[in-house]
Amino acid sequence: MRVPLQRVAHIRAGDKGNTSNISVIAYDLALFPVLEEQLTVAAVLARYGERVAGPATRYVVSPLGAMNFVLQGALGGGVSRTLSQDNFGKALGSALLDIELEVDDALVPLLRGPA
Amino acid sequence: MTLRIGSGAAWWADRISPARRNAEEGDLDYLCFETMAEATVSVAQVRRVSDPNFPGYDTYLDDRFEAVLPGCLRRGTKIISNQGWVNPIGAAERIVEHLQKLGASGKKVAAITGNEITDRLFTVTDTILETGEPVSSLDPASLVSAEVYLGAEPIVDALRAGADIVVTGRVADPSLFLAPMIYEYGWALDDWARLGQGSGIGHLMECGAQVTGGYFADPGFKDVPRPWDLAFPIAEVESDGTAVLAKVAGSGGLISRDTVLEQLFYEVHDPANYLTPDVTVDFTTADIVEVGPDRMRISAIGGKQRSSTLKVSIGTREGYIGEDTFYYAGLGALRRAELAREILVHRFDEIGLQAEAVQIDFLGVNAIHGSASPTDWPEPYEVGVRVVARTQTAAEAAKIGREVDGMAVSGVGMTAKRVPHADRTRAVVGVWSSLVDRTAVGYDVTMLES
Numbered sequence: 001m002r003v004p005l006q007r008v009a010h011i012r013a014g015d016k017g018n019t020s021n022i023s024v025i026a027y028d029l030a031l032f033p034v035l036e037e038q039l040t041v042a043a044v045l046a047r048y049g050e051r052v053a054g055p056a057t058r059y060v061v062s063p064l065g066a067m068n069f070v071l072q073g074a075l076g077g078g079v080s081r082t083l084s085q086d087n088f089g090k091a092l093g094s095a096l097l098d099i100e101l102e103v104d105d106a107l108v109p110l111l112r113g114p115a
Numbered sequence: 116m117t118l119r120i121g122s123g124a125a126w127w128a129d130r131i132s133p134a135r136r137n138a139e140e141g142d143l144d145y146l147c148f149e150t151m152a153e154a155t156v157s158v159a160q161v162r163r164v165s166d167p168n169f170p171g172y173d174t175y176l177d178d179r180f181e182a183v184l185p186g187c188l189r190r191g192t193k194i195i196s197n198q199g200w201v202n203p204i205g206a207a208e209r210i211v212e213h214l215q216k217l218g219a220s221g222k223k224v225a226a227i228t229g230n231e232i233t234d235r236l237f238t239v240t241d242t243i244l245e246t247g248e249p250v251s252s253l254d255p256a257s258l259v260s261a262e263v264y265l266g267a268e269p270i271v272d273a274l275r276a277g278a279d280i281v282v283t284g285r286v287a288d289p290s291l292f293l294a295p296m297i298y299e300y301g302w303a304l305d306d307w308a309r310l311g312q313g314s315g316i317g318h319l320m321e322c323g324a325q326v327t328g329g330y331f332a333d334p335g336f337k338d339v340p341r342p343w344d345l346a347f348p349i350a351e352v353e354s355d356g357t358a359v360l361a362k363v364a365g366s367g368g369l370i371s372r373d374t375v376l377e378q379l380f381y382e383v384h385d386p387a388n389y390l391t392p393d394v395t396v397d398f399t400t401a402d403i404v405e406v407g408p409d410r411m412r413i414s415a416i417g418g419k420q421r422s423s424t425l426k427v428s429i430g431t432r433e434g435y436i437g438e439d440t441f442y443y444a445g446l447g448a449l450r451r452a453e454l455a456r457e458i459l460v461h462r463f464d465e466i467g468l469q470a471e472a473v474q475i476d477f478l479g480v481n482a483i484h485g486s487a488s489p490t491d492w493p494e495p496y497e498v499g500v501r502v503v504a505r506t507q508t509a510a511e512a513a514k515i516g517r518e519v520d521g522m523a524v525s526g527v528g529m530t531a532k533r534v535p536h537a538d539r540t541r542a543v544v545g546v547w548s549s550l551v552d553r554t555a556v557g558y559d560v561t562m563l564e565s
Contacts, residue, residue, distance in 0.1 A: 010337055010373060012330065014382035017153070017245050017548060023380030025373065051487035059386055061399045066376055070384045078245075080154050081433060081545050083474040083503045085482045090330075095484045113336040 006097040007111040009035055013093035020052075020074035022093040026065040028110040031103075035067060036060060038101050044069055047099055116354065118299050120292055122347040123148040123183060123196070125323030127155065127173060131182050133324065133347040133366075138186030140363045141349050145295040146187060148179065148196035149288050149321045156231075156285060157259040157430020157544040159201045171202030172209070172282075180213045188219050194280040195270055195291050201260070203228050206282045207563050214565035222565040225273035227265065227283040229558035232427065232551065236261040240427055240549040250429070250549050259430040259544055263551055266392030266425075268304065269558040270294035276562060285428065287391050289317030292350070300354045310394035311418015312356030315401065318389070319360060319378050319413065323347045326360060326378040327409075328368030341367025357414040359406060370409045388419075390426070392553075395419040424550035433545040434471070437512030438503040439519035440478070442531040444496060451527045452477050452498040458526060459502060462518050469511045470504040477501075505543065512540040 005024075008031050013022045024039060026032040041058045053073025060067045075089050076082030086092065103111065121143040123134035127150045138146055150173045162169045173179070176198050187194055199206040207226035214222050232239060236258065240250045265283070267290040273281045275298065283291075296302065296313040304310070319326050324345045332339040344367035352358040360370050379398055383389050389396040397417030406412045443451045456475045463473060476482035478499030502519055506512045516539035523532050 006333075006336060010333065010377065012377040012381055014380070016382055016384070017546065019384070021380065021382060021384055023377060023383075025376045025380075027373075048487045051485045057384075059384075061386055063399070064376060064379075064401065064403075066380060068380050068383065068386055078546060079152075080543055081505070083436070083472060083505060084485065085476060085478070085501060091483050095487050 005099045011093035018078045020089040022069045029065040032065040118352040120145045121349045122323045135182040138183035143192045147291045160260045172206035173198035199282045224280045225278035226561045227269045230263040244548040257431040261429045264426045266290045267294035274298040288321035289314040292317030307418035312416045315416030316358045427549045429547040433543045435512035437515030439516045440501045473504040
């Protein structure tokens with residue numbers, strides 16, 4: 001079934017200069033292959049569109065069920081220069097929550113939150 | 116033996132009461148404060164010029180020390196803090212005054228200085244990391260300050276010299292927590308495995324409540340018990356750096372695999388190569404085990420030889436930002452906001468606004484995710500119109516607020532606007548990074564006594 005990423009994984013964003021890093025952590029290790037296969041750099045950049053200039057890198061840490069996206073050109077020039085209300089990009093990661101992922105029925109019991 | 120290290124602050128404006136609680140109830144050997152952001156030094160330097168009463172250190176230093184000193188003195192807890200900002204010696208003098216006020220004589224307060232390299236910037240650095248341009252391309256007239264991120268070593272020196280309290284300027288955040296581990300357990304400064312594990316624990320600690328349930332809750336997905344009563348974390352560190360992350364009994368919040376993992380990646384780029392002045396940390400091997408309620412045992416974080424360079428943070432004056440906001444509500448709110456935007460675009464043209472960039476956001480629609488916001492969502496009941504521009508001069512920046520003023524009686528129907536207003540114009544201090552060879556940087560330890 002197709003579900004929003006919010007049910008599969010949780011997210012935290014951090015800032016350094018004009019770069020935002022967004023970690024995506026599976027709620028269960030068994031869900032991680034779904035992220036690894038479907039939450040590609042291309043999928044993430046497509047979700048952000050012009051909001052993130054890029055380039056972007058994905059670091060995968062399978063034993064921890066986590067991946068870390070490093071998005072350059074994501075903070076409007078950096079915390080002090082940006083015109084954005086969210087100058088640290090603290091809520092930037094939440095844009096990924098509505099990305100739809102295909103999840104095998106067998107994994108559905110591991111999903112979080114309301115169906 | 117277990118070394119008990121607590122967090123006292125994760126940033127300048129952090130809550131004070133959890134620091135007091137750690138000092139009173141945490142049974143701590145060390146209490147560590149992280150109060151600096153990337154632009155703190157430059158902003159402090161700019162303020163020093165305009166405000167002769169600004170002491171150059173953490174503006175909450177008095178509040179923090181009044182809160183924690185009684186508990187720390189009773190328990191014998193040592194304090195390590197980067198509240199010195201651009202004036203660590205001034206901060207140390209002020210801390211001595213606080214000690215004397217409490218009748219605590221003979222306490223040693225160390226100030227670490229030497230990491231400011233503003234005068235030498237153009238001779239000891241090469242490249243701006245963000246742009247690849249040479250540092251020499253920066254306008255010297257715009258340069259505010261440049262400072263090196265020091266590591267744990269100067270703090271260890273101060274502890275070896277008998278300091279009860281160590282106050283620093285710019286130090287890498289994890290180093291504040293690593294220093295007591297090195298000092299208490301006698302780790303060598305090239306014991307990369309232990310330094311890696313210890314720095315990893317420092318990294319998990321340095322953002323305070325972000326590992327105890329803060330910056331975490333998402334109702335229905337990630338719930339946090341009593342999130343109004345979060346504690347700052349305590350690391351119970353063993354001699355090999357393995358640590359249990361814990362918090363004071365009776366506090367709200369939680370420490371779980373999920374909170375630890377979110378913080379593990381926070382502000383990290385390559386998780387196998389997290390550069391600090393002390394060691395290159397490898398988080399990918401971390402072992403995270405729950406050993407009790409709100410108790411997570413962290414081990415097997417790796418370490419590799421440290422880099423031969425240190426990070427330099429450079430602050431430059433880059434003009435001004437002008438900003439103001441007004442609001443609409445009820446049926447047709449978004450249409451009125453769109454008309455208001457059209458009026459402002461015409462007005463800025465009319466007055467010949469000189470701006471590098473102008474942005475008009477709709478709060479409630481697209482102010483946070485910008486162009487990545489969906490356009491097919493239901494109309495919001497309320498919309499804020501946020502107008503912001505970056506300019507070369509303060510006078511141009513002030514025009515943003517002045518034009519928004521005009522929207523009160525010359526704008527769209529049913530416009531809500533808060534008057535009086537404040538702080539609609541601010542100076543921009545841009546931050547750049549570079550590297551400096553670590554042999555080009557020294558430091559000094561100045562010891563005061565109460």
